[in-house]
Amino acid sequence: MKGLVYRGPGKKALEEVPHPRIEQPTDAVVKILRTTICGSDLHILKGDVPTVKPGTVLGHEGVGVIEEVGQAVSAFRKGDHVLISCISSCGRCEYCKRGMYSHCSVAGWMLGHTIHGTQAEYVRIPFADTSLHRIPDGMDEEALVMLSDILPTGFECGVLNGKVQPGSTVAIVGAGPVGLAALLTAQFYSPAEIIMIDLDDNRLEVALTFGATKTVNSGRENAVERVMALTGGIGVDTAIEAVGIPATFVLCQDIVAPGGTIANVGVHGTKADLHLERLWAHNITLTTRLVDTVTTPMLLKTVQSKKLDPQRLITHRFALADILEAYETFEKAAQTRALKVIIG
Numbered sequence: 001m002k003g004l005v006y007r008g009p010g011k012k013a014l015e016e017v018p019h020p021r022i023e024q025p026t027d028a029v030v031k032i033l034r035t036t037i038c039g040s041d042l043h044i045l046k047g048d049v050p051t052v053k054p055g056t057v058l059g060h061e062g063v064g065v066i067e068e069v070g071q072a073v074s075a076f077r078k079g080d081h082v083l084i085s086c087i088s089s090c091g092r093c094e095y096c097k098r099g100m101y102s103h104c105s106v107a108g109w110m111l112g113h114t115i116h117g118t119q120a121e122y123v124r125i126p127f128a129d130t131s132l133h134r135i136p137d138g139m140d141e142e143a144l145v146m147l148s149d150i151l152p153t154g155f156e157c158g159v160l161n162g163k164v165q166p167g168s169t170v171a172i173v174g175a176g177p178v179g180l181a182a183l184l185t186a187q188f189y190s191p192a193e194i195i196m197i198d199l200d201d202n203r204l205e206v207a208l209t210f211g212a213t214k215t216v217n218s219g220r221e222n223a224v225e226r227v228m229a230l231t232g233g234i235g236v237d238t239a240i241e242a243v244g245i246p247a248t249f250v251l252c253q254d255i256v257a258p259g260g261t262i263a264n265v266g267v268h269g270t271k272a273d274l275h276l277e278r279l280w281a282h283n284i285t286l287t288t289r290l291v292d293t294v295t296t297p298m299l300l301k302t303v304q305s306k307k308l309d310p311q312r313l314i315t316h317r318f319a320l321a322d323i324l325e326a327y328e329t330f331e332k333a334a335q336t337r338a339l340k341v342i343i344g
């Protein structure tokens with residue numbers, strides 16, 4: 001079968017790879033119907049994630065159909081359509097019991113990281129009973145690919161950690177797929193204002209159609225002054241950092257109101273300043289989180305009842321044979337206006 005293989009920093013290839021087999025009784029083998037590319041895959045390709053060994057098939061998102069299950073799998077059988085969670089969880093360890101699946105002591109982020117991932121014809125899913133979700137009949141399966149990672153990420157790390165409330169003011173720094181997922185799910189709580197901040201006018205335009213009330217292009221205008229002007233000089237109750245660079249983490253500290261929350265979502269590769277000399281007296285809360293995907297069943301229900309429409313995040317489609325072109329389109333998002341690209 002074919003899979004997209006990481007070959008070391010800057011190198012990837014669509015290659016013939018071995019068909020996955022059941023290795024543990026708790027495994028399932030899933031035939032991939034649709035997958036996608038994540039910003040984290042680009043981080044891996046830059047060499048930012050050294051825990052990914054050359055030779056690994058990338059990808060941690062997707063939907064598919066069960067091909068085979070191990071003897072201990074009881075929740076699924078051949079032919080079931082499933083949503084793959086980017087986080088695998090044993091469901092039994094101390095962290096899983098606390099809902100912190102990303103810190104599962106025997107699993108966590110494995111797919112396309114420490115084991116072969118979903119950008120292939122088939123994938124082996126460890127702990128299948130607790131790492132897959134059955135897809136209810138009649139749902140738009142392509143749209144559900146957005147629930148493997150980016151929607152739970154935006155919601156758990158941004159909206160829940162950020163304590164978005166009815167009537168509150170929210171700023172989301174970064175209008176990439178994750179920031180936009182936070183924007184969509186923040187609206188479950190009816191905040192009064194959602195200010196979207198990015199450098200890319202196209203993404204800011206998209207954000208307005210997704211429910212942002214104001215946008216700020218921080219490349220052209222002074223974002224701190226603009227946010228202060230928009231909030232009566234107070235700042236925002238929730239500042240969600242969805243970029244992952246020091247400048248945007250500092251921007252969040254400059255725009256959060258006293259009593260507010262900074263919810264960091266971005267993956268940071270270098271150290272970033274925390275201005276405690278100013279913030280110690282401002283009663284702020286700072287949160288960090290690796291997505292647990294603990295809210296995926298809830299998000300699935302909101303999609304089913306049409307309260308959430310993840311299809312809006314999909315801009316391009318490719319066959320697996322054209323996955324290199326899909327990467328190029330996703331990498332050049334500013335030119336191609338890509339948000340999420342579907343493969344399969």
Ligand SMILES: NC(=O)c1ccc[n+]([C@@H]2O[C@H](COP(=O)([O-])OP(=O)(O)OC[C@H]3O[C@@H](n4cnc5c(N)ncnc54)[C@H](O)[C@@H]3O)[C@@H](O)[C@H]2O)c1
Nearest residue numbers: 039174175176177178198199242243244265266267290291
């Ligand atoms: N915590 C988690 O579990 C988790 C999970 C998935 C992704 N992430 C991280 O979330 C972040 C966002 O992911 P994404 O896929 O949306 O990434 P992305 O790269 O597609 O989007 C980032 C956005 O930030 C904008 N940006 C860049 N520099 C900026 C600046 N100086 N000011 C304002 N905007 C700026 C870009 O134009 C882009 O629209 C990444 O760091 C990703 O690794 C975290």
Ligand SMILES: [Zn+2]
Nearest residue numbers: 038039040149
């Ligand atoms: Zn991801």
Ligand SMILES: [Zn+2]
Nearest residue numbers: 090093096104
């Ligand atoms: Zn566990």
